[in-house]
Ligand code: SF4
């Protein structure tokens with residue numbers, strides 16, 4: 146059975162998932178860039194795949210992952226270096242989630258508009 | 260009132276896998292989970308195996324997972340829990356039987372941080388004086404009862420059983436911060452190692468779990484900063 150953690154455990158799980166997500170994107174991105182070695186035709190063909198709406202959503206997801214990972218990264222740094230940080234880690238998690246939501250609304254709108 | 264319990268059972272001699280059994284007993288809402296467990300053991304099934312001693316939250320014997328979170332069975336009131344109350348052994352240790360786990364490795368790590376006063380100078384005539392401010396610096400970590408609720412709530416420990424774990428760090432902190440002690444450097448060496456404080460990812464499960472309300476992650480953070488800023 147699962148252990149029922151609270152804010153701290155959730156923030157950590159999200160941090161791991163978004164970290165892996167960004168890493169996977171990076172691998173895919175390196176692979177697609179390397180394709181240029183096979184000539185512009187192959188490269189363009191593969192890059193055209195990215196026009197697919199699925200990838201549009203993926204891009205928003207990528208932005209979300211980077212945004213959460215950076216915001217929570219700042220939170221962890223504060224917890225580590227500010228002696229009272231451990232007392233306010235939950236409040237800071239809610240601040241992270243609020244900033245994340247505020248950031249995601251206009252960005253998703255702009256990215257999905259077309 | 261009627262209390263429904265769902266208890267994880269495991270007998271190494273007959274069972275291949277742990278499984279759950281349901282029990283129903285009579286208890287007061289203000290009784291503790293330990294009371295209900297002892298009712299089961301006394302009236303329904305004498306083979307139910309668990310550790311307990313003081314029944315007053317001070318010996319640290321009866322840490323277990325209750326409704327998914329580590330708690331002392333003798334401290335949590337039945338009326339504060341959803342029913343059926345799910346009772347499981349602490350996560351990350353080998354189960355010896357039912358709710359009893361093998362804590363040898365846990366105490367091994369406790370010993371590894373040298374949890375005793377280290378002094379190279381001869382003992383003075385009277386006591387070793389300490390100011391209230393000096394005493395305050397490790398007040399929180401003196402409260403630990405070695406129940407292992409923190410360590411077995413820690414995701415870093417589940418994935419790496421060699422991680423020294425929050426409980427041992429709390430115990431080390433208690434001496435590192437003690438002005439009368441001279442073993443701080445040795446302990447920092449141990450905690451600065453691969454399986455030491457850097458395995459902590461500030462997940463705070465330990466803080467949520469500690470029945471003594473110790474700010475475990477704060478203590479770990481102090482040790483981390485000591486390691487980071489110490490002069491070599
Ligand atoms: S704060 Fe550190 S020691 Fe405590 S549960 Fe989290 S990872 Fe484990």
Ligand code: SF4
Nearest residue numbers: 403404406407409469
């Ligand atoms: S720090 Fe708290 S949870 Fe951990 S062993 Fe000590 S009393 Fe138990």
Ligand code: FES
Nearest residue numbers: 312313314319333
């Ligand atoms: S029986 Fe001693 S702490 Fe619960």
